[in-house]
Structures are given as structure tokens and as C-alpha cells.
Amino acid sequence: MKILITGANGLLGQKIVKRCLQHNIPFVATSKGANRNPDCPETHYRELDITVTKEVGALFIAEKPTAIIHTAAITNVDYCEQHSEECFLVNTFATMVLWEAAKLIGAHFQLVSTDFVFDGEKGNYKETDPVGPLSIYARSKVEAENVLLKDANTNWSIARTIIVYGTGNNLSRSNLVLWALDALPKGEAMKLVNDQFRAPTWAEDLAYGCIEIVLRKQTGIFHLSGPETFAVDELVRKIADFLNISEPPITTISSAELNQPAKRPPRTGFDLSKAYDLLDYRPKTFEESLHLLKAELELTGL
Ligand SMILES: NC(=O)c1ccc[n+]([C@@H]2O[C@H](COP(=O)([O-])OP(=O)(O)OC[C@H]3O[C@@H](n4cnc5c(N)ncnc54)[C@H](OP(=O)(O)O)[C@@H]3O)[C@@H](O)[C@H]2O)c1
Structure with missing residues (x-):
């Protein structure tokens, strides 16, 4: 067993590295540019820009991973809307390149995908529900998924997730x-939407699920999120309650008023039955994870 992680400088990538170290799972962490995670030993880190095809092939042959967990992506949905070529290059084309390289060495390939593949009309989505992407980012992920779904070789998995949160070292974006x-x-004023519903996902739970798919030799699509779905404004009010802030300066607005470049699905959230049954996935409640997060922030000063 040896897991190759892409996007290891990102939030999920760092949590997968952490779990591999904790559980003595052999791994090689890769990301674009230098290692920005001081908790990832340099001996386990390789620079890899996933859009450079020949670098991918050379690294796979040198490292011979038995599984790839592909977390790297352009994750800023509005940036993708305005930079579609770059978005499809990183999120779709590079997935195809990585999958072809994985097949050549007989490795399992896992793509981390998103709730945004759905149109958000139904909510509580199962793995078998039809997709309906509303933005460039969402289409780039659907097309990446299709690379796997349309292949006769089924040695792949797709782990879809929703608003991921947690701490990380030198992350390029917050959550x-x-x-x-x-x-x-x-006391900073906030404008938050009340018509987008999401199941926030504790990054450590997601890392567990992604690794467990590989360890249990599972294939196919898995939905991995937190167990509760909230409106975005409600989610932040819960954090205010947790901090004992009684009247947070939150203005509630609609998605139409917010008018972001990329369209978002109104209601997502996942049916987690498959992950419960096949992975023993037991995600923390939002409140449980806030206690852990607070303790971690106090300990590390991040
Ligand atoms: N975060 C969410 O709320 C969320 C929700 C649903 C699905 N997802 C999916 O979950 C996965 C992990 O998300 P995350 O929150 O960990 O994202 P993240 O923190 O933005 O991490 C993504 C990583 O990919 C790296 N990357 C970008 N382009 C690359 C390239 N050409 N070659 C190599 N690495 C590259 C980034 O490098 P730099 O750090 O150097 O920019 C970053 O470290 C993504 O596939 C995302 O689509 C995330």
C-alpha cells in the first residue's frame, strides 16, 4: 500500500497527510510548488504540477503508488466562472492524465468531487441521483467524473463532498x-445568504472517508459530508452561539441580491447511508467539530 496524494498543500490534502502519518500508512504527498505544510516531512514530498503531463508519468513510474487520492483542483467557484480554460485544464484535463497514468501502473484512482455537480432542487442527494451542473466549476467536475464513469476499467472511486472546513498550514484560501x-x-459585519443549504464537512472526517475507501478497496461513487444541513446564515449564527455572541452583525440576503459570478445550487446535503454502511463513516456533528476546532486553534495559534 502506498498512497499518492495530489494537492497536498490544500486543506484536505494536509488532513490526508496527517492521517497517513498517524496510522503509519505509506504515502507520497505532491502539490504545485514547494511543500507549505511543516507537518509533512520533506522526505515524503514531491513537487507536481498536475497539468504537466510528462511530470505526472515520470513521478508515477518513480514512486509506484498503489492508490492515488486526487484532491488538487481550482476550488474557487467564481474564479472558475471567469477563467474557464484554466478551470477545465486543472479540474478536468489533469484528472484524465492522472487516471491514464494510474491505469498504466495498475493503481486505484480516487477523484475528490463536489455537491455542486447537482442542480440543488432536491437536496439530500444519493450517489445515484442525476447530476445537473450550474457553473463552470461544476461542469469541470462533472466532466472529470465522466472520464471515470465512462471507462470500462472500474478501479476508481469518486468522493463527493460539501463545504469543507478545518485548520491547515499556509493554506492558499480560508474556509x-x-x-x-x-x-x-x-464584530465584523457580514452579509449571508438564507437560501443556500449545505452540510458542512469537518476536513478530518472527510480525510477518514477518502482513505477508508482506498483501504477497504471500495470503488464507485461515495457521498461524504457532515451529518447536518443548514442555510449558510444559520450556520454562521450557530458559530456565533458557540462563541456566546448574542447579536452578531449578520444581514441576511438572497442569492439574487448577492449576485455572485457563478450560480450555486440552492439546496444540497447528502444521504450518507452508503458511507455509513460500507466505510463505517461517522462524521462529527457541527457542534462537536467546533469544540475540536477551537481546541486546535488555541493549541496551535493558527
Ligand atoms: N473546500 C470545499 O469546500 C470543497 C467542497 C466540495 C468539493 N471540494 C473538493 O475537494 C477537493 C479538496 O478541496 P480543498 O478544500 O482541500 O481545496 P484547496 O485547499 O483549495 O486545495 C487544492 C490544492 O490543489 C492545489 N493545486 C491547484 N492547482 C494545482 C496544479 N496544477 N497542480 C498541483 N496542485 C494544484 C492547490 O495548490 P495551491 O495551494 O498552491 O494553490 C491546493 O493546494 C477539491 O478537489 C475540491 O474541488 C472542496
């Missing part, structure tokens, strides 16, 4: 929960 934990005590 909603960390941002709110920082902004609320400062």
Missing part, C-alpha cells in the same frame, strides 16, 4: 467556518 470564527469576535 467559511475559520473565517467566521475570526470575524465574529471582531
Whole structure:
């Protein structure tokens, strides 16, 4: 067993590295540019820009991983809407290149995907529900999924997730929960939508699920998120409650008023039955994870 992680400098990538180290799972961490995670030993890190095809092939042959967990992506949905060529290059084309390389060495390939593949009309989505992407980012992920779904070789898995939160070292982007934990005590005014419903996902739970798929030699699509679905404004109010802030300066607005470049699905959230049954996936409640997150922030000063 040897897991190759792409996007190891990102939030999920760092949590997968952490879990591999904790459980003595052999791994090689790769990301674009230098290692920005001081918790990842340099001996386990290789630079890899996944859009450079010949680098992918050379690294796979040198490292001979038995499984790839592909977390790297352009994850800024509005950036993707305005840079579609770059978005499809990184999120779709590179997935195809990695999958072809994985097949050549007989390795399992896991793509980390998103709730945004759905149109958000139904909510509580099962793995078998039809997709309906609303944005360039969502289409880039659907097309990446299709690379796997249409292949006769089934040695792949897709782990779809929803708003991921947690701490990380030198992350290139923050996440909603960390941002709110920082902004609320400062009394910063916030405009939040009340018509987008999401199941926030504790990054450590997601890392467990992704690795467990590989360890249990599972294939196919898995939905991995937190167990509760909230409106975005409700989610931040829960954080305010947790911090004992009684009247947070939150203005509730609609998605139409917010008018972001990329269209978002109104209601996602996942049916987690398959992950419960096949992976023993038991994600923390939002409140449980806030306690852990607070303790971690106090300990590390991140
Ligand atoms: N975060 C969410 O709320 C969320 C929700 C649903 C699905 N997902 C999916 O979950 C996965 C992990 O998300 P995350 O939150 O960990 O994202 P993240 O923190 O943005 O990490 C993505 C990583 O990919 C790296 N990357 C970008 N382009 C690359 C390239 N050409 N070659 C190599 N690495 C490259 C980035 O490098 P730099 O750090 O150097 O930019 C970053 O470290 C993604 O596939 C995302 O689509 C995330």
C-alpha cells in the first residue's frame, strides 16, 4: 500500500497527510510548488504540477503508488466562472492524465468531487441521483467524473463532498467556518445568504472517508459530508452561539441580491447511508467539530 496524494498543500490534502502519518500508512504527498505544510516531512514530498503531463508519468513510474487520492483542483467557484480554460485544464484535463497514468501502473484512482455537480432542487442527494451542473466549476467536475464513469476499467472511486472546513498550514484560501470564527469576535459585519443549504464537512472526517475507501478497496461513487444541513446564515449564527455572541452583525440576503459570478445550487446535503454502511463513516456533528476546532486553534495559534 502506498498512497499518492495530489494537492497536498490544500486543506484536505494536509488532513490526508496527517492521517497517513498517524496510522503509519505509506504515502507520497505532491502539490504545485514547494511543500507549505511543516507537518509533512520533506522526505515524503514531491513537487507536481498536475497539468504537466510528462511530470505526472515520470513521478508515477518513480514512486509506484498503489492508490492515488486526487484532491488538487481550482476550488474557487467564481474564479472558475471567469477563467474557464484554466478551470477545465486543472479540474478536468489533469484528472484524465492522472487516471491514464494510474491505469498504466495498475493503481486505484480516487477523484475528490463536489455537491455542486447537482442542480440543488432536491437536496439530500444519493450517489445515484442525476447530476445537473450550474457553473463552470461544476461542469469541470462533472466532466472529470465522466472520464471515470465512462471507462470500462472500474478501479476508481469518486468522493463527493460539501463545504469543507478545518485548520491547515499556509493554506492558499480560508474556509467559511475559520473565517467566521475570526470575524465574529471582531464584530465584523457580514452579509449571508438564507437560501443556500449545505452540510458542512469537518476536513478530518472527510480525510477518514477518502482513505477508508482506498483501504477497504471500495470503488464507485461515495457521498461524504457532515451529518447536518443548514442555510449558510444559520450556520454562521450557530458559530456565533458557540462563541456566546448574542447579536452578531449578520444581514441576511438572497442569492439574487448577492449576485455572485457563478450560480450555486440552492439546496444540497447528502444521504450518507452508503458511507455509513460500507466505510463505517461517522462524521462529527457541527457542534462537536467546533469544540475540536477551537481546541486546535488555541493549541496551535493558527
Ligand atoms: N473546500 C470545499 O469546500 C470543497 C467542497 C466540495 C468539493 N471540494 C473538493 O475537494 C477537493 C479538496 O478541496 P480543498 O478544500 O482541500 O481545496 P484547496 O485547499 O483549495 O486545495 C487544492 C490544492 O490543489 C492545489 N493545486 C491547484 N492547482 C494545482 C496544479 N496544477 N497542480 C498541483 N496542485 C494544484 C492547490 O495548490 P495551491 O495551494 O498552491 O494553490 C491546493 O493546494 C477539491 O478537489 C475540491 O474541488 C472542496
